[in-house]
Amino acid sequence: MKTLMLTSLLLPFALNAKEFDVIIKNVTVISPLNPYQASVADKRWVGIQDDKIKTISTKALNDVDANVIDGTGKFVIPGLMDAHVHLNRMPGLPFELSKFNEKEIAELESLQQQYLQRQGKNYLYYGVTQVLEPGASKESMSLFQSNGVAPTSYFCGAVPIYQGYNAQGINYEHLHEKRPYFVHQHGDPSHQYENHILESHSPKQLIKHMADDGAICTKVYLEDGFGERSDIPLIASNTLEELKSASEQHGLKMMAHANATDMQRLGLNHQVDVMAHGNWNWLDESKESRKGVSDELPAKVKAVADDIIRSGVVYQPTLNVMRALTDVMREGHIIQPEYKTVLSEAQIAWYQTEAGQWFAREMKSGWGNMSDAQKIARFEFNQQLGKRVLNYIYQNGGLISLATDTPPAPTYASQPGLATYWELKDMHAAGMSLASILAAATLNNAKAFSLDKQYGTVETGKVANLLLLNANPLHSVEAYNLIDTIILNGEPLSRTYLEITK
Structure with a gap:
């Protein structure tokens, strides 16, 4: 009887559990396929929980408690x-x-x-x-x-x-x-x-x-x-x-x-x-x-x-x-x-x-x-x-x-x-x-270095070390200097936050 009561008390909290910490919406995902080719997927929603990529979806992700980053016109790639x-x-x-x-x-x-x-x-x-x-x-x-x-x-x-x-x-x-x-x-x-x-x-x-x-x-x-x-x-x-x-x-x-x-x-x-x-x-x-x-x-x-x-x-x-x-x-x-x-x-x-x-x-x-x-x-x-x-x-x-x-x-x-x-x-x-x-x-x-289960591509289950770029890196190498946000172990860091102070 006590176990049933405990389960019923915890159920509302389980139903309201936070699904995503970070959501990048409406972004183009670029990920290497092999040493010479990359995949490009437009209008994707990337959901991050804790330090991992939880999902990449063509449909909108919703979580009122998540930090939502607008990726419209931007590009997500793996961190370097x-x-x-x-x-x-x-x-x-x-x-x-x-x-x-x-x-x-x-x-x-x-x-x-x-x-x-x-x-x-x-x-x-x-x-x-x-x-x-x-x-x-x-x-x-x-x-x-x-x-x-x-x-x-x-x-x-x-x-x-x-x-x-x-x-x-x-x-x-x-x-x-x-x-x-x-x-x-x-x-x-x-x-x-x-x-x-x-x-x-x-x-x-x-x-x-x-x-x-x-x-x-x-x-x-x-x-x-x-x-x-x-x-x-x-x-x-x-x-x-x-x-x-x-x-x-x-x-x-x-x-x-x-x-x-x-x-x-x-x-x-x-x-x-x-x-x-x-x-x-x-x-x-x-x-x-x-x-x-x-x-x-x-x-x-x-x-x-x-x-x-x-x-x-x-x-x-x-x-x-x-x-x-x-x-x-x-x-x-x-x-x-x-x-x-x-x-x-x-x-x-x-x-x-x-x-x-x-x-x-x-x-x-x-x-x-x-x-x-x-x-x-x-x-x-x-x-x-x-x-x-x-x-x-x-x-x-x-x-x-x-x-x-x-x-x-x-x-x-x-x-x-x-x-x-x-x-x-x-x-x-x-x-x-x-x-x-x-x-x-x-x-x-x-x-x-046998780290490809954690890094190297934008895939579900991998560590959320990502870059949100303002330009397409498949069009210009200068895109690597046009960074909007760095995501490190699931935590977004704006590039302006990382700027040097005199």
Whole structure:
């Protein structure tokens, strides 16, 4: 009898339960079908409950308690994913503060705090609702999320070797503190560590540690030197094999830092899943291209590109890298009005000071008698090499991923969100169709990192990370800068709310 009475008391509340939190009415839904095509559905009603898309209907949805957004004349697409970013440090800040006085240090610390508080909003302002940091830890992810509204974040565990790329100059005794996922190899000065530390940095154990920390991928460094140099120790083949096997065992994809023809070949030989950079370093074969001998890709470059396509490796062109390294050398680049969307007046002013120009000076040094214009031209040439490889892989059916490597170095020309938008424009300029760019920024990235059950398309049951655009992204790449509303985990955020305050 008591059970019946309780049911009758709860019934009115059940009948009046809120069906939707958010309704987008009369909107055009655009969603990628595959890497080259998108579906377009006009006059749809999208119902969101909690953080999920509950329904997409041709009929009007009604809920007096819902937040109704008028989508008439607007377009809903999945939120973007930038699958290669570096978080939590303001681009261009000096690493060594000992040469600054107390007042200057206080100013730099203030700028860093401004950056921490804005980085999440800056990504969202340009429609990035998911980010992947391929060299982080669960602690740095917590820091990113602790500074206000921010995209959903994921990370790879980066696996450097002793004195290898991203671990150069670190004494072996301190390596496990500064690089928590470094891998121990035969020949390392292992006498400096107790056996339990060495065992924890074996390929099998460190991958387990990484997976337990919440990583969704493993990042290895295939880098033996810059340009044609080969003066950086390279990870051993048997270590790579063990890391790949352990990663597969724990369901982690393997991403390879590799931006040269020979290093990408090495990654292919070890069956990496994601190539974390475009190929802009053609080594000796770039000389042939520089002379204008042929518009075709050189044989070795083409062979690597063909194998990337054939093996289904996800290709991150990261055009932003060469662009940002080039633009930091351009006089007055930082005064471009676009920077005002992501940087405060104080940050822009500091970048123009002598201290703020330190990396620009470093980029211009060590070139002999070359003029600044010649230095810039050299980097522009490498940009074009990267675009040519991207175009070839795209034209021949490869899987392309939106990824910027923001910032690729301490260059102020690579800022969260804005760099992502410029990357989309550069991908289009390199020959990618607008439908393929949408897929690269959404579906391809979701599939690449096994997140496609949650993200990548506008479908019922998926996480409501969406963009409401004022223009059709299948008609113009500039549509990605004409955002009306960002919906993050079901919560609408107007773009004006995300604007920077001076």
